[in-house]
Amino acid sequence: MESSKTSDTSEILTSLYRAMGVLEAFSFADELTLNEIVEKTGLPKTTAFRAVKTFLALDYLCYDPKNRKYTLSPKLFRLGFIAINARPLSRWARPLMEEVRNEFGEAVHLNIRSGDERMCIESLASTYQLQVDMPVGHRSPLYAGATAKVLLAAMSDEEIDSYIKRVSLVKLTEHTVVDTAKLWHDILDIRKFGHAMSVSERVKGVVSVSVPIYGNGDETVAALSVLIPTARSEDSDISRIRESLLQKAKELSRRLGGHQRATVHGGHA
Structure with missing residues (x-):
């Protein structure tokens, strides 16, 4: 049987665990540059960049080339509202x-x-x-x-x-x-x-x-x-x-x- 939580760290997907820190960084600001994401997460810049590119591909982040900043997408907000309503x-x-x-x-x-x-x-x-x-x-x-x-x-x-x-x-x-x-x-x-x-x-x-x-x-x-x-x-x-x-x-x-x-x-x- 699968559990929603586990104390066994061997079952954790380390890359996913670290990548989620990128999304959580937006708890402190509506929009962030890549350097600001690196600063708030403590991730290596290459790791943060790969995570950002992945979330962009999944439509969880949006990118504005004018100010070179990322924001959370409406798709992520919809997931949040589903969780809230539950x-x-x-x-x-x-x-x-x-x-x-x-x-x-x-x-x-x-x-x-x-x-x-x-x-x-x-x-x-x-x-x-x-x-x-x-x-x-x-x-x-x-x-x-x-x-x-x-x-x-x-x-x-x-x-x-x-x-x-x-x-x-x-x-x-x-x-x-x-x-x-x-x-x-x-x-x-x-x-x-x-x-x-x-x-x-x-x-x-x-x-x-x-x-x-x-x-x-x-x-x-x-x-x-x-x-x-x-x-x-x-x-x-x-x-x-x-x-x-x-x-x-x-x-x-x-x-x-x-x-x-x-x-x-x-x-x-």
Whole structure:
């Protein structure tokens, strides 16, 4: 019987094992030159080149001769979406997300951490004509917006320090937090209160309310969020939306073997 995992390294295809590092290098950047791939993987240049040529032949990578950079192809994204949809996280989350969307009419999204970014893995559009779109597969930095910072706050202090040192904190809007001290303040608030809210941090004109979802071992595995256009936010009951998200996150965490941590209500980041 074949197993999906094995501790016997003699059964590993070394060349394939090393080549997959090329694809994983794109967790840290959308596009890379061959030299950048070599730098991130530590592979000899000839080995990296052969791996890249193979992935090009299989349509897993695309190449732009103008800037001499490689990017992941849509074919690879489709495989990723298939894997995501097969996960209990997305399957169990969707009906709970539908309950939130049906109650408030606003867009509901499920996000996970992917390398140094936040990535949407499930998305339900608002029922209103004016809505905020976030398609499945959408990515953004971990420092920008409530959802991203919920995932950032789940990392250890050492991991956060390392992230801040290697990532340029660039203003996506005039409200994006790029001051390290303020970012740490928001992280500590999220850890204390167990939820976050942001206004126009990632996209101008959008209010985001987000809560963590815990898996086995009580580690944060995802963030459940509602996005509201600021034009409608004053008429929205933000506290009721937050409580609904917390209840749904508690149920989803329970199904995943985790437990929602005790939180202090009333604060936000």
